[in-house]
Amino acid sequence: QVQLVESGGGVVQPGGSLRLSCAASGFTFSGYGMNWVRQAPGKGLEWVAFIRSDGSKIYYADSVKGRFTISRDNSKNTLYLQMNSLRPEDTAVYNCAKDPSHYGSGYYDCWGQGTLVTVSS
Amino acid sequence: DIQMTQSPSTLSASVGDRVTISCRASQNINSWLAWYQQKPGKAPKLLIYKASNLESGVPSRFSGSGSGTDFTLTISSLQPDDFATYCCQQYNSYPRTFGQGTKVELK
Numbered sequence: 388q389v390q391l392v393e394s395g396g397g398v399v400q401p402g403g404s405l406r407l408s409c410a411a412s413g414f415t416f417s418g419y420g421m422n423w424v425r426q427a428p429g430k431g432l433e434w435v436a437f438i439r440s441d442g443s444k445i446y447y448a449d450s451v452k453g454r455f456t457i458s459r460d461n462s463k464n465t466l467y468l469q470m471n472s473l474r475p476e477d478t479a480v481y482n483c484a485k486d487p488s489h490y491g492s493g494y495y496d497c498w499g500q501g502t503l504v505t506v507s508s
Numbered sequence: 509d510i511q512m513t514q515s516p517s518t519l520s521a522s523v524g525d526r527v528t529i530s531c532r533a534s535q536n537i538n539s540w541l542a543w544y545q546q547k548p549g550k551a552p553k554l555l556i557y558k559a560s561n562l563e564s565g566v567p568s569r570f571s572g573s574g575s576g577t578d579f580t581l582t583i584s585s586l587q588p589d590d591f592a593t594y595c596c597q598q599y600n601s602y603p604r605t606f607g608q609g610t611k612v613e614l615k
Contacts, residue, residue: 431608437604446603493599495544496557500549
């Protein structure tokens with residue numbers, strides 16, 4: 388059974404940093420592209436970042452480019468999101484989401500339940 | 509960026525009703541559109557990909573149609589488990605973008 392479990396969320400002050408993790412199980416993690424998608428309170432879904440199965444291609448939303456870094460450790464079946472220079476508008480539930488292909492089909496066939504990040508002083 | 513606009517924002521319906529949700533893209537996205545179901549506190553669930561392809565395990569009462577800029581999600585006979593929020597997503601280009609969601613509630 389495919390499972391994605393996020394962790395690492397919490398409360399952080401503006402300008403602070405946080406590292407999210409997504410532990411994958413039930414599938415060959417190294418064979419699939421992965422994404423982070425977030426949802427601010429009362430708002431719609433917002434795609435944040437994508438990483439190809441082997442890490443060779445990475446894309447970011449403009450809203451996080453230069454501040455967030457997506458990475459993966461295929462030996463640990465884990466996806467990461469390093470978030471620096473956090474802003475109040477980054478407050479959201481962050482979900483990891485699996486792509487059905489290694490290169491990035493663009494849609495998401497499995498999602499984690501998410502971890503809440505709150506940026507507030 | 510491609511803007512995705514859904515209508516209506518909220519839809520009131522009864523069990524057994526046929527429900528239709530619209531999604532419009534601000535430019536041509538061919539058939540690169542997915543639909544998801546969201547319930548509070550739960551992971552989003554993929555229903556439809558490439559505009560009309562039913563994801564494995566999704567009940568056949570769900571269907572998708574459209575191409576270019578106009579798309580539709582239809583639930584042929586609404587079931588109690590279907591009361592949720594539905595959103596569309598384009599994957600024609602980066603950044604991937606989502607509609608704002610349509611909440612299907614009990615009339």
